[in-house]
Amino acid sequence: MKPAGFLIATLLLAGAAPAQQVKWNFDKLAARASDSVDVSLDGALLQLGAKFLSDDDKDQAKVKKLVAGLKGIYIKTFEFKKPGEYSAADLESFRAPLHPPDWQRIVGTHSNEDGETVEVYIKNDSKGIGGLAIIASEPKELTLVNIVGAVDLDSLSDLGKHFNFPEVEVEKKK
Amino acid sequence: MASLDDELRSALRRREPSPDFTERVMARVASTPARPGRRLPQPWVRWVASMAAALLLTAGGLEYRNYQGERAKSQVLLAMRIAGGKLNKAQRKVQMATHRGNS
Numbered sequence: 322m323k324p325a326g327f328l329i330a331t332l333l334l335a336g337a338a339p340a341q342q343v344k345w346n347f348d349k350l351a352a353r354a355s356d357s358v359d360v361s362l363d364g365a366l367l368q369l370g371a372k373f374l375s376d377d378d379k380d381q382a383k384v385k386k387l388v389a390g391l392k393g394i395y396i397k398t399f400e401f402k403k404p405g406e407y408s409a410a411d412l413e414s415f416r417a418p419l420h421p422p423d424w425q426r427i428v429g430t431h432s433n434e435d436g437e438t439v440e441v442y443i444k445n446d447s448k449g450i451g452g453l454a455i456i457a458s459e460p461k462e463l464t465l466v467n468i469v470g471a472v473d474l475d476s477l478s479d480l481g482k483h484f485n486f487p488e489v490e491v492e493k494k495k
Numbered sequence: 496m497a498s499l500d501d502e503l504r505s506a507l508r509r510r511e512p513s514p515d516f517t518e519r520v521m522a523r524v525a526s527t528p529a530r531p532g533r534r535l536p537q538p539w540v541r542w543v544a545s546m547a548a549a550l551l552l553t554a555g556g557l558e559y560r561n562y563q564g565e566r567a568k569s570q571v572l573l574a575m576r577i578a579g580g581k582l583n584k585a586q587r588k589v590q591m592a593t594h595r596g597n598s
């Protein structure tokens with residue numbers, strides 16, 4: 322294959338390559354955590370879940386719209402009995418895969434009041450935002466969010482304003 | 496002792512069957528009524544049984560799919576609650592800082 326052809330083929334393959342989730346290793350923290358939440362939704366599960374969301378409920382309809390452009394949602398939350406169960410090195414290991422040029426840190430906030438730090442990273446692709454990663458650390462809690470696909474940040478943040486999604490509806494039939 | 500051996504040998508010696516032995520056996524076989532085999536159920540019974548099995552399988556499959564869907568839905572909502580909450584918190588802090596900076 323000629324160099325130009327090879328370059329074009331490589332670019333085409335790169336464009337066609339599926340967006341991938343961030344590779345984080347949770348083994349160390351899982352052993353120290355007193356409690357954890359694990360959400361792992363690949364494309365198929367995400368779309369199946371979206372089908373069960375109600376169009377009549379305003380928030381669920383918003384979620385449905387938001388989820389339509391996504392390829393995966395992966396969330397891990399660890400709760401610890403006491404502060405200091407995770408180190409700065411642990412946090413650094415989660416930041417490591419989120420490096421430029423693929424990833425860009427857009428927000429970093431810290432509150433002295435509750436000791437919470439939130440870092441928001443976005444993944445750039447040819448069409449715009451191709452993914453989102455959030456590292457939120459509190460003295461006794463650590464949350465890692467990875468959303469794969471074109472995510473609408475304003476809509477997601479708007480959904481986060483009010484948590485009136487029915488929690489009990491989880492296991493109920495429609 | 497020798498006479499016992501002779502008696503045994505005589506009793507167990509090979510004897511040729513009578514010339515009509517085969518004929519008699521075959522006649523006996525022909526005259527014995529065949530034992531009735533296990534009857535298959537009527538075609539409609541088989542059809543109903545197949546339909547019931549198919550219906551049960553379909554209903555089970557649908558129920559499982561429904562369960563998976565509801566589970567996935569709850570996970571999506573939980574994910575949105577966590578991710579949206581964290582993002583909103585960061586956004587509010589940025590807005591507050593911007594507001595403070597402006598005033």
